[in-house]
Amino acid sequence: MSISGVIQIARQYLVVGSIVAFLIAILFLVGYFVVYKKVLKGTKKLEISKLALWAIFLIYIIVVLGATLGIRTPGYGGNINLHLFSSYKGALNSFSKVEWRNIILNILMFVPLGILLPLIFKKCRKYWVAYLVGFLATVFLELIQLVTGKGIFELDDIFNNTLGCIIGYGIVMIFILCFIDKKKESKNKSLKLTSLQIPLFATIIAFGMVFINYSKQELGNLDISYIYRQDMSNINVNTKLKFKNKSDKAYVYKAPVGSSEDTLKVANEVFRAVDAQIDESQNNVYDDTIVYRSSDGNYSVWVNYAGLTTWYSDFTGHDSKGKDGLSYEEVKTLVKNFDIELPEKADFKNDGDGNYTISVDMVEVDGNYLDGEFTCTISDSDVVTGFTNNIIPYEKYKEYEIISEQEAYDKILNGEFRFYLIDNNSKIENLKIDIKDVNLSYYMDSKGFYQPVYEFTLKYTDIEPVILIPALK
Missing domain, CATH: 3.30.310 (TATA-Binding Protein)
Known part of the structure; x- marks a missing residue:
């Protein structure tokens, strides 16, 4: 989805959230002035600032639920991905703007939560309370996606959302400690404010280093590279082929990348x-x-x-x-x-x-x-x-040294491959992979280079898929 599409979805649910917040505000005001003030003779004054914060909080919740659940149709079948940082490795392999944007948006999505919690709930001004609430909120959201089938339960989402909440908390505490709780912890205020910004600066530095290093590397990355090792305990690999154990050289080719x-x-x-x-x-x-x-x-x-x-x-x-x-x-x-x-x-x-x-x-x-x-x-x-x-x-473009066929085959035995027919999120019993052939083929990387890869042809049920192993050393 393009960034304009993301903005359009957020705008739609922002309108919905605003309407819901407006209706609830009217009901609340009617209850306050008619029931509380006139009937119950209440004397507690209404704080407009708190009312506004609650309205913003409600709108935010509707936007988040709409963006994560409302636009999706059931069909994920309760999938679970417990491989931490797998989305980062996938984005690094493909170096797709879409994948990196999704990661960054997942972080940014929970920054407002980290900002609103300490403003609305004083107990959440303690860092561990705000962090815990942010963590539980994202776990709850992931569980809803799992139960409804409108998403995948992923550890990466929990990490990214919690990180966003922590960053938001650090940002808003600058305002709270400097303008609201001026007198509290005056001696350690500077140290505390600095320490609270560590997650923000660490995130910026980490992303910056990834993009800078990628821009400096000569060739691009291959999205066929494995993200995590397959569990080979239930996968039986067989072949009658004899693989070459001698390293060789192969050319890398350059494709045109247009403007x-x-x-x-x-x-x-x-x-x-x-x-x-x-x-x-x-x-x-x-x-x-x-x-x-x-x-x-x-x-x-x-x-x-x-x-x-x-x-x-x-x-x-x-x-x-x-x-x-x-x-x-x-x-x-x-x-x-x-x-x-x-x-x-x-x-x-x-x-x-x-x-x-x-x-x-x-x-x-x-x-x-x-x-x-x-x-x-x-x-x-x-x-x-x-x-x-x-x-x-x-x-x-240039000639490079490549690994041998045997080394590529060893990577399969070690589970260092991606294979779309294997369900990575569940145990597979007695799966048999028969390797029928191997050839040196080519695959385009993320910078438009055509890199050599070993193509292992398999016999799997009634079809013959392939496993691709990057060949460059």
Whole structure:
């Protein structure tokens, strides 16, 4: 989800929270002035500041519940992730802006709680009380998600939310100790205020070091890298292969990583083929892609920054019948109208109903190496009604030492891999993995480099998935 989407959701529940708080405030005021003052003859004065704080607190609770539960539909099946910092390791491996933003938002979401608790409840001005309440609040929220199936019970969420509460507490105590409780603990006030800011500064420094170190490293990270070790006690790995035990060298390749101007140029080339113009008011900009739409609403194209890959749709041709039996040369000629040059050497497949797939595996063309897959749909009137172009031109970057096949296999035996068919949150009994083949393949990292990886092909029930092991030493 884009940051604008997050803001939109928060805005919606802010409106809902404000309406609920307003209605409750009216009921409270009616009860205070009519029942308490007139009927019961009460003399206690109403503190507007406390009333305002309670209203803000109520609005905040509604926004948090809406953002964490209201926008989700049940379907997580009560999953539990007890691997602490697994979200951090996952974000580090992919170095996705979305994943880092989710972590930061999880921290920031509970900062207001840490600020409001000491202002509303005097007992919460003791640090351990505020910390405990923040911890219990996030545990309660995670349990609700677990029971309702509207989220995953994660230790990382508990850590992040509690950290946010601690940071908020440290911030508000500057105000409380300097302006509200001026006379209390005057001797140790400076030391206490400084110590309370340690979590905030430690968090800023930690995130800063991660991003600085990442910007300085030569290559990117691989999201296929394992986050935590698999429990191999119930996983039986078998193979009849003999793996090479000798280290070797392999090239790393560099893919083009475009700017927003580059994506616009690609989109214009696509729309030019169908005599359409881009309606910039309809552009959707995401972290890794931009969606362009034509002014007449008939066409759209998604352009990714990494590799400048594209996904084109012609909405006028969705109901048309597909044309089968085309040759590779005929398909090449039709897609050339979109300024797409398919290589001479490629694997060509007719998928039926006018769908075609063209695959290339590091084919050298004009000094570049093409790798990836191109799929398209062609109507019976010879119109390309859609295509996905994931063929990327790579150029040689540098040669590196890689681990041996045996070392890669040992990583599997040690559980140092990611495998989507394995449920990491439950015990697996008598799971058998048969390794049928191993090849040196390539995988794009987070900086647009094409790194060598070992691809282990498995026989698992009726399908043959793969396990990818990073090959660079």
